[in-house]
Amino acid sequence: MDANFAGLGFRQGEAVVVTGAANGIGREVALLLARAGLTVSAWDIEEAALNELVAEIEATVGTVRGVLVDLDDQGAIDAAWDEATSMGLPIPYLVNNAGPPSTTDVSVVEGLRMSVGSYVAVTEGWLKRHAAEASSMTFTSSIAGNFFVGPTTDWYPTAKAGIAGYMRHCAVKLRGHPRSNGVAPTGVVTRRTAEAFASEEMQQRLKAQPMGRAGLADEVAAMICFLLSPAASFINGVLIPVDGASTWTHG
Ligand SMILES: NC(=O)c1ccc[n+]([C@@H]2O[C@H](COP(=O)([O-])OP(=O)(O)OC[C@H]3O[C@@H](n4cnc5c(N)ncnc54)[C@H](O)[C@@H]3O)[C@@H](O)[C@H]2O)c1
Incomplete structure (x- = not known):
């Protein structure tokens, strides 16, 4: 996809924080918003991976500052906000997106801390420093825990439902x-x-889905950028499935 989101009302001279920006969905969000x-x-x-993203944005599409941070550490989140704030720009936008893989072997309580807890900490840090200009934020949840509970780790659907609730x-x-x-x-590649999506078993499962394929990271990023943007000015409190209708085939 070569989407141009300039028409959605974002203004130059403003900044956005994107968490989990080095890979996958967050990377595509960072590229779209820089563009x-x-x-x-x-x-x-x-x-x-973060350095790679920074080099790509600087060489091609826009302005970026990479911030190395462990979002499971409150002190590191505070330092990251200090670093972002030191750019001296208004930060009206926040994309809460980073997350450990659903297969991570942790207890429910640890999983909640690492996902819901870190999103809450990042959001509170933003509101503490940037409430005056705060315009819009997004949360990357999952169909798991909200529209479907699959055969996954215990903490994952629990945490993803918690994120939607927050x-x-x-x-x-x-x-x-x-x-x-x-x-x-x-099911985003x-x-x-x-590698998992390339397996024969997964390819067969995907063929049975309504759209017959997995989603792409930039297809999720496009929805995040729209929800974040001034163009979505009366959209508040919604959780949009980006699933090619696969949710309706479960069960
Ligand atoms: N890929 C999918 O199929 C899928 C499906 C449903 C939901 N999601 C959600 O989408 C979001 C992004 O996932 P993705 O698929 O792009 O994954 P990804 O692994 O490609 O990217 C996640 C990024 O978050 C970063 N990250 C993880 N823990 C961190 C921490 N403690 N501190 C700082 N950074 C950290 C990783 O380094 C990585 O760059 C996650 O919240 C995930 O749960 C993904």
Whole structure:
């Protein structure tokens, strides 16, 4: 996809924080928003992939600052906000997207801390520093826990439902300042999942899906960028499946 989001109302001279920006969905969000004219504060724990993203944006589409951060560490989140704020730009936009793989072997309580807990901490850090200009944020949840509970780890659907609940809570409590929305993807091909999606078994399963294929990271990113943008100005508190209708074939 070669989408141009400049028409959605983003303004030059403003910035966005994108978490989990080094890979997959977050990477595509960072590229789209940089192309739309926002300065991107790209947060991730993977240094090499983050450097690669920064080099790509600087060489081609726009302005970016890479921030190395472990979102499972409150002190590191505070330092990342200080770093983003030091750019001296308004930060009206936040994309809460980073997440451990669904297969990560942790307890439910640890999984909640690593996903819901980190999204809450990042959001609170933003509102503490940038409430005056905060316009819109998104949360990357999943169909798991919201539209379907598959054969996955215990913590994953629990946490993804928790993320959607927090997203709705913010939509109501903050009264649109900022707006708060979410996406619920499933089966998205990324660098991390590419090998699993290439297997014969997975290819057969995908063929049985309504669209007969997996989703692409930029297809999820496109919905995130729309929900985030001024063009979605009366959309608040929704969780949009980005699943090619596969949700309706489960069960
Ligand atoms: N790929 C899918 O099929 C799928 C389906 C449903 C939901 N999701 C959700 O989409 C979001 C993005 O996933 P993706 O598929 O692009 O995955 P990905 O693994 O390609 O990218 C996730 C990024 O988050 C970063 N990250 C993870 N833990 C971090 C931490 N503690 N601190 C800082 N950065 C950290 C990783 O380094 C990575 O760059 C996640 O929340 C995931 O749960 C993905």
